[in-house]
Amino acid sequence: xxxxxxxxxxxxxxxxxxxxxxxxxxxxxxxxxxxxxxxxxxxxxxxxxxxxxxxxxxxxxxxxxxxxxxxxxxxxxxxxxxxxxxxxxxxxxxxxxxxxxxxxxxxxxxxxxxxxxxxxxxxxxxxxxxxxxxxxxxxxxxxxxxxxxxxxxxxxxxxxxxxxxxxxxxxxxxxxxxxxxxxxxxxxxxxxxxxxxxxxxxxxxxxxxxxxxxxxxxxxxxxxxxxxxxxxxxxxxxxxxxxxxxxxxxxxxxxxxxxxxxxxxxxxxxxxxxxxxxxxxxxxxxxxxxxxxxxxxxxxxxxxxxxxxxxxxxxxxxxxxxxxxxxxxxxxxxxxxxxxxxxxxxxxxxxxxxxxxxxxxxxxxxxxxxxxxxxxxxxxxxxxxxxxxxxxxxxxxxxxxxxxxxxxxxxxxxxxxxxxxxxxxxxxxxxxxxxxxxxxxxxxxxxxxxxxxxxxxxxxxxxx
Amino acid sequence: xxxxxxxxxxxxxxxxxxxxxxxxxxxxxxxxxxxxxxxxxxxxxxxxxxxxxxxxxxxxxxxxxxxxxxxxxxxxxxxxxxxxxxxxxxxxxxxxxxxxxxxxxxxxxxxxxxxxxxxxxxxxxxxxxxxxxxxxxxxxxxxxxxxxxxxxxxxxxxxxxxxxxxxxxxxxxxxxxxxxxxxxxxxxxxx
Numbered sequence: 001x002x003x004x005x006x007x008x009x010x011x012x013x014x015x016x017x018x019x020x021x022x023x024x025x026x027x028x029x030x031x032x033x034x035x036x037x038x039x040x041x042x043x044x045x046x047x048x049x050x051x052x053x054x055x056x057x058x059x060x061x062x063x064x065x066x067x068x069x070x071x072x073x074x075x076x077x078x079x080x081x082x083x084x085x086x087x088x089x090x091x092x093x094x095x096x097x098x099x100x101x102x103x104x105x106x107x108x109x110x111x112x113x114x115x116x117x118x119x120x121x122x123x124x125x126x127x128x129x130x131x132x133x134x135x136x137x138x139x140x141x142x143x144x145x146x147x148x149x150x151x152x153x154x155x156x157x158x159x160x161x162x163x164x165x166x167x168x169x170x171x172x173x174x175x176x177x178x179x180x181x182x183x184x185x186x187x188x189x190x191x192x193x194x195x196x197x198x199x200x201x202x203x204x205x206x207x208x209x210x211x212x213x214x215x216x217x218x219x220x221x222x223x224x225x226x227x228x229x230x231x232x233x234x235x236x237x238x239x240x241x242x243x244x245x246x247x248x249x250x251x252x253x254x255x256x257x258x259x260x261x262x263x264x265x266x267x268x269x270x271x272x273x274x275x276x277x278x279x280x281x282x283x284x285x286x287x288x289x290x291x292x293x294x295x296x297x298x299x300x301x302x303x304x305x306x307x308x309x310x311x312x313x314x315x316x317x318x319x320x321x322x323x324x325x326x327x328x329x330x331x332x333x334x335x336x337x338x339x340x341x342x343x344x345x346x347x348x349x350x351x352x353x354x355x356x357x358x359x360x361x362x363x364x365x366x367x368x369x370x371x372x373x374x375x376x377x378x379x380x381x382x383x384x385x386x387x388x389x390x391x392x393x394x395x396x397x398x399x400x401x402x403x404x405x406x407x408x409x410x411x412x413x414x415x416x417x418x419x420x421x422x423x424x425x426x427x428x429x430x431x432x433x434x435x436x437x438x439x440x441x442x443x444x445x446x447x448x449x450x451x452x453x454x455x456x457x458x459x460x461x462x463x464x
Numbered sequence: 465x466x467x468x469x470x471x472x473x474x475x476x477x478x479x480x481x482x483x484x485x486x487x488x489x490x491x492x493x494x495x496x497x498x499x500x501x502x503x504x505x506x507x508x509x510x511x512x513x514x515x516x517x518x519x520x521x522x523x524x525x526x527x528x529x530x531x532x533x534x535x536x537x538x539x540x541x542x543x544x545x546x547x548x549x550x551x552x553x554x555x556x557x558x559x560x561x562x563x564x565x566x567x568x569x570x571x572x573x574x575x576x577x578x579x580x581x582x583x584x585x586x587x588x589x590x591x592x593x594x595x596x597x598x599x600x601x602x603x604x605x606x607x608x609x610x611x612x613x614x615x616x617x618x619x620x621x622x623x624x625x626x627x628x629x630x631x632x633x634x635x636x637x638x639x640x641x642x643x644x645x646x647x648x649x650x651x652x653x654x655x
Contacts, residue, residue: 007501007602132536138545144537145549150562157566161573168577171586176501176600184646191645195581196590199600201511203584204503209518210580217522217569228562428502431602 002277007431014425015177017273022420025272033412040406043399044119052122054399061382061394066116068374069404072257073113073411074155074229075250075370078222079258080106081162084169085218088211093436094286096429097278101269102262103166104422108414109261110159112407117151119403147231154228161221165214171197172207173423226254233377239320240381243308249301253370256294256340259287260366265415267360269424278425281354288353291366295344298373302341316386324380328393332372332380339369469610469635470496471619472595473628474603478504481604484626485510488606493619496607496638499599518583522576529571533564591643593636603630609638 005013022030047054057064080102087095118127130152132141142149174194181187197203230250233241263284270279309321324333343365352358384391418424471493475481481504488495489512498511508515537560541547546554581587599605608623610616616633623631 008598011501011601132540141540141545143547143549144541144563145552145556145559147562150566153563153566157570161569164573164577168580172502172600178645179594179597179600187646188644191591192588194645195586195588196592196640197584197586197600198592198594199499199501200497201500201504201507202497202513202516203586204500205508205513206516206518206580206583208503209516210576213519213522213576214573217526217573220565221569224562224565231562431502 002280005277005434007434010430010434011176011180011427013275013277014423014427014430015180017419018177018421018423019180019182023272026416026420029412030416033409033416036405036409037413038406038409039402040404040409043402043406044115047119047399047403048124052120054397056394056396056400058392058394060385060390060392061379063120063378063382064394065375065396065400065404066120068371068378069407070113070116070120071229071250071374071378072367072371073109073116073407075226075254075257075374076261076367077106077109077113077158077162077258078226078251078254079262080104080109081158081165081218081222082255082258083262084165085215085222088215089219093433094283096426096433097280097283098262098266098287098425099429100166100169100422100426101266101418101424103162103169104415104418104424105261105265106162106258107159107166108411108418109258110155110162111414112411114155114159115403115407115410147228147235150228151232154225158221158225161214161218165211165218168207168210168214169426169429170422171195172199173427175199176427177423223251226250233381238381238385239314239316240324240377243305245301245304245308249298252294252297252301253340253373256291256298256344257367257370259290259294260363260370263287263291263359263363264367267356267363269419273419273424275425278430281356284356284359285350285353288347288359291363292344292347292353295340295347295366299341302337319384320381323384324376327380327384329376329380329383332376336369336372336376339365340373343369466638467635468496468638469613469616469633470595471608471610471616471623472632472634473606473608473623473626474596474599474630475606475627476603476629478507478604480627481606482506482510484606484628487626488608488623491622493615493622494609494611496609499595499605499607501598501600501602501604504604516583518576518580521579522572525575525579526568526572528575529568530564532571533567534560537563585640589642589644590640591645592640593634593638595632595634595636596630 055064055066057066080099083095083102084099087099118124121127130142130149132144133139171194174190175197178187178190178194181190227247227250230246234243234246236242266279267284270276306321309317312318323329343362346358346362347353379394383394473484475484478500481498481500485498485507495511498507500507538555541556542554548554549556552559585592594600595605595607596603606623606628608619610619610633620631620633
């Protein structure tokens with residue numbers, strides 16, 4: 001954290017965007033998002049009204065853009081809880097600057113992801129059939145041994161727990177805004193949103209216990225969600241899917257794309273809301289380091305897949321990978337390789353890691369690459385399998401494209417509302433680390449650090 | 465739940481708050497509560513508060529989730545409607561693990577958050593007295609209950625000696641009530 005701040009200044013800085021009138025840039029972004037959302041809603045309406053035949057998917061390629069987009073959004077949704085939960089457990093102080101926005105991003109991304117399998121069902125009004133509820137057909141239960149049903153449980157649990165984690169952290173900050181509010185409407189709305197929080201010592205004690213346990217629960221949950229998503233593929237017998245490497249490979253890819261999306265958003269947020277003191281270059285660099293690490297893991301995974309396809313001596317596996325690299329979809333494979341494996345390696349250079357414009361561009365490149373990864377896995381495994389007479393080529397129709405653009409609309413509509421009406425940085429958490437991370441406080445520690453151990457112990461013992 | 469009179473002191477830093485809390489506890493006055501804008505480490509110990517049992521509740525909710533998932537899936541697939549999925553055993557424990565895990569986490573998280581709200585008495589529509597509008601911003605507030613009206617001035621003087629930047633005497637409802645935050649408090653209405 002940069003700059004000479006005290007507790008009140010922290011409150012002022014973070015509440016400023018919430019209390020000011022939205023800027024023209026905000027309106028522009030928000031309305032653009034709404035237009036995308038509207039087009040998405042129309043595309044989905046079209047698909048539901050006329051049926052799934054309006055999409056480009058066919059008997060051979062039954063999963064197209066919809067599941068590609070689903071996995072892509074879920075992957076993006078991994079960074080938030082990873083930052084808040086795993087980094088909380090590892091006591092990474094830098095997470096406090098970015099966790100709130102990253103968690104919000106997670107929740108919105110999972111909302112977008114959830115749309116795809118639901119509307120892929122076609123007769124979406126029967127979507128509740130996947131839930132195990134007592135019904136008049138026996139009752140007939142869903143198949144609990146199916147990875148697809150595990151996914152229903154994983155995604156809905158992940159969404160719920162992330163939402164609870166996020167909101168429980170927001171409650172004290174809403175109370176801060178409530179007590180500063182000037183207008184009646186604000187007092188009323190933030191009063192409701194803050195649940196009547198007052199911040200007694202006991203409240204805070206329970207708050208910390210809750211945060212720690214939720215972090216402990218969310219940590220394996222993050223890993224489980226993309227593991228289970230990968231099992232949607234890995235438990236099948238399709239060449240290119242039936243591999244044991246999928247769970248760790250998917251989790252690394254999810255963190256990779258999630259951190260990239262966090263960078264895309266934070267570079268904008270810190271600029272627009274002038275929060276450079278809180279979301280510092282240090283944060284951006286730390287996330288770029290995670291990107292280069294996970295990008296390399298993903299790269300190793302791609303190469304291991306190729307090696308195992310050759311080493312297994314299974315004809316179908318070998319062909320699946322041959323068609324990926326050299327078949328009609330060669331461009332998607334090489335787009336994936338370039339964006340995901342080659343480009344993040346540039347982050348080994350410290351100058352580039354700390355360059356805002358470069359970070360922004362690369363974060364988008366990474367997410368394009370990760371979209372292609374899912375497209376490669378899904379479509380280029382399905383389009384040519386055991387039966388050459390069924391081989392086909394798949395391209396999306398405008399409804400699929402519209403649906404995808406619509407989820408961008410949904411995501412950014414939510415994010416713009418969040419950025420305007422919610423504190424984008426966790427106020428209480430920043431205050432909690434202010435005296436250890438604040439620049440002005442660090443300076444005060446310097447003379448103390450120069451003292452000998454005995455002197456330091458003497459000072460520490462008499463400080464309170 | 466009742467309306468009481470409080471002697472209130474505000475501190476600007478937790479470094480001042482800790483010695484003040486120690487003095488207050490030694491003074492024999494009845495401490496109502498301490499409010500802070502963020503979690504202050506060690507404050508619960510300084511106040512002599514017990515450790516919270518919230519995590520134990522979380523564990524109980526968690527194993528309820530585990531038992532629910534395992535019990536339900538086993539019952540469905542062995543008793544209620546057994547289906548042969550690819551020749552696998554009806555009771556196929558490894559395949560039950562993902563849903564069991566998810567439900568464990570779900571039950572623990574939802575249960576804990578609800579318990580957290582119940583214990584802290586917080587809910588949308590709940591209103592409580594705020595001793596100082598900046599107690600959620602940058603002030604640390606200590607509220608003493610005035611049990612003996614004749615000691616009021618003495619208590620305020622005592623609080624001033626502890627390093628308070630602001631002191632006041634307030635009459636307030638000690639518990640919570642339903643209400644909106646844009647309305648002024650009307651204590652007579654409290655049941």
